[in-house]
Amino acid sequence: MTTRDRKLYRPCAGVMLVNRDGLAFVGKRIDTKEGDFWQMPQGGIDKGEDVGAAALRELGEEAGLAADKVMLVARSGTELYYELPDELRGKLWGGRYIGQRQTWFLARLTGSDADINLDAHDPPEFCDWKWIEPEQLPGIIIPFKRPIYEAVLAEFAPLI
Numbered sequence: 001m002t003t004r005d006r007k008l009y010r011p012c013a014g015v016m017l018v019n020r021d022g023l024a025f026v027g028k029r030i031d032t033k034e035g036d037f038w039q040m041p042q043g044g045i046d047k048g049e050d051v052g053a054a055a056l057r058e059l060g061e062e063a064g065l066a067a068d069k070v071m072l073v074a075r076s077g078t079e080l081y082y083e084l085p086d087e088l089r090g091k092l093w094g095g096r097y098i099g100q101r102q103t104w105f106l107a108r109l110t111g112s113d114a115d116i117n118l119d120a121h122d123p124p125e126f127c128d129w130k131w132i133e134p135e136q137l138p139g140i141i142i143p144f145k146r147p148i149y150e151a152v153l154a155e156f157a158p159l160i
């Protein structure tokens with residue numbers, strides 16, 4: 001087993017948001033030019049920011065959800081890593097990172113669909129959203145992130 005240099009991977013928090021019916025929230029990124037790819041809310045952790053606070057901030061920025069409209073249920077046991085494909089290396093995050101190291105949370109929507117507002121952040125990151133069966137998650141994400149979604153689903157499925 002090789003040890004990864006954590007400094008080469010952007011720290012990130014991700015959220016698997018589920019509703020009362022056990023469906024998972026996904027958004028379609030505005031900046032994805034190729035393919036019909038959707039993703040769960042996720043984003044970078046600011047310097048000194050608590051990872052749980054970052055997860056809730058990302059839900060606010062990407063889905064417009066206030067912290068009092070969700071309940072964090074679980075945190076992933078380990079960081080999950082992915083590397084950018086060659087064509088994206090050096091183009092994202094100022095070329096500083098080769099991928100991301102992500103801590104994921106399972107969250108339950110305690111509010112309603114009406115609380116979701118993709119325009120809450122300027123500029124918005126998603127142009128559309130929907131609820132899907134959790135087992136569909138790996139099939140809708142951009143392929144280089146698929147192993148992350150498979151791992152998140154395997155860890156959180158029993159808790160949904």
